[in-house]
Amino acid sequence: xxxxxxxxxxxxxxxxxxxxxxxxxxxxxxxxxxxxxxxxxxxxxxxxxxxxxxxxxxxxxxxxxxxxxxxxxxxxxxxxxxxxxxxxxxxxxxxxxxxxxxxxxxxxxx
Numbered sequence: 559x560x561x562x563x564x565x566x567x568x569x570x571x572x573x574x575x576x577x578x579x580x581x582x583x584x585x586x587x588x589x590x591x592x593x594x595x596x597x598x599x600x601x602x603x604x605x606x607x608x609x610x611x612x613x614x615x616x617x618x619x620x621x622x623x624x625x626x627x628x629x630x631x632x633x634x635x636x637x638x639x640x641x642x643x644x645x646x647x648x649x650x651x652x653x654x655x656x657x658x659x660x661x662x663x664x665x666x667x668x
Contacts, residue, residue: 574621575631582658586632588642589665590617595628598645603638614645642666 577585586601600612619626637658641650656662 575633577631577633577661579634579661580659582637583634584637584656584658585661586635586640586654586656587661587663588630588652588654589663590628590630591666591668592628594666595619599630600643600645601632601635602641602643602650603636612643 579585588599590599594617596616596618598614598616600614602612613632615630615632617628617630620629620631635656637656639653639655642652642654643649644651652664652666654662654664
């Protein structure tokens, strides 16, 4: 069921995120520009993920200190190289290397 703004859950993902990492599984946290709040970003594995499922998450404000920071979190990614693209495009905006058992942090280019 959708809420007043057409979103399934307008508060989803705005709090803490449980990361299930270890072995060859890591996580990715990307700081985003505030202008991208509500936008969705896909993560693409390897050099060419044509025809493969591309997980996506929305940019949401997450608590940090006394305020919030726009960010996106991919909580479980198998170790490897990834490209991030605005949902529905092939416009690579950021490339990251995720290591198993670690949280990789990156900043979206402005």
